Amino acid sequence: MTDQELDRIMRRVLIDSMKLEEEGEDKGPVFEPSLRHRRRMRSFLSSAA
Amino acid sequence: MLSFYLAALESGGDREMFAEIYQRHHIKMERAAIKILRDQSAAEDAVQNAFMQVIRHFEKIYEIPCEELPFWLISIVKNEALMLLRKRDRTATLKEERFPGGAEDVSDYTALVELFRSLPDTYRRVLEMKVLLGYTDKEIAGHLGISETAVSTRASRGRQLLREILEKEGFQL
Numbered sequence: 001m002t003d004q005e006l007d008r009i010m011r012r013v014l015i016d017s018m019k020l021e022e023e024g025e026d027k028g029p030v031f032e033p034s035l036r037h038r039r040r041m042r043s044f045l046s047s048a049a
Numbered sequence: 050m051l052s053f054y055l056a057a058l059e060s061g062g063d064r065e066m067f068a069e070i071y072q073r074h075h076i077k078m079e080r081a082a083i084k085i086l087r088d089q090s091a092a093e094d095a096v097q098n099a100f101m102q103v104i105r106h107f108e109k110i111y112e113i114p115c116e117e118l119p120f121w122l123i124s125i126v127k128n129e130a131l132m133l134l135r136k137r138d139r140t141a142t143l144k145e146e147r148f149p150g151g152a153e154d155v156s157d158y159t160a161l162v163e164l165f166r167s168l169p170d171t172y173r174r175v176l177e178m179k180v181l182l183g184y185t186d187k188e189i190a191g192h193l194g195i196s197e198t199a200v201s202t203r204a205s206r207g208r209q210l211l212r213e214i215l216e217k218e219g220f221q222l
Contacts (some may be wrong), residue, residue: 006211007180009211013162013165013211014120014176017173018123021166031083033079033089036093037096037097041071045068047064
């Protein structure tokens, strides 16, 4: 097996392991954006328009 | 600062695509950041830094299959969160952890995925950055605060483990 083939499989395994991890992520701290963050992201996105 | 980075995107199409990526994926990225940092302000910084990284590596977006994009983004924000964690708390530096065995217990693909999920963070981060994000050893070393030799060692141990399992079990993937 070449390194390239191995990396292709590794990529799939890592993504599937992240999916698995994500399934158990419902509990835990909640991200509650501050006014400053919301304002910053809004301004950021408006410059993308 | 973010707007400055955004201006670096070459076309209006890129900027629109970036905005769409943000709208679709920011919640998952925010969740990943707060989970690591457990601090709202730091998590916000990690998310903003992650979007700057997305812009810096925007050309890669076009090479990533759609279904893999969320994981690419989550991997980026995790890196940024870990960098902030390391700066905030020197003791949080990724320590050299013993590389686990366990190859002999893997008999199917699910067990293989579970084994990689349970790898110490210090190994998983290196593998994710190298294989998913396509970072160089130097970039990874800078992100994790470890030497390039350590990066290379961890990556080759991860590959060796996978190769060993694939050869033993003969998975067809």
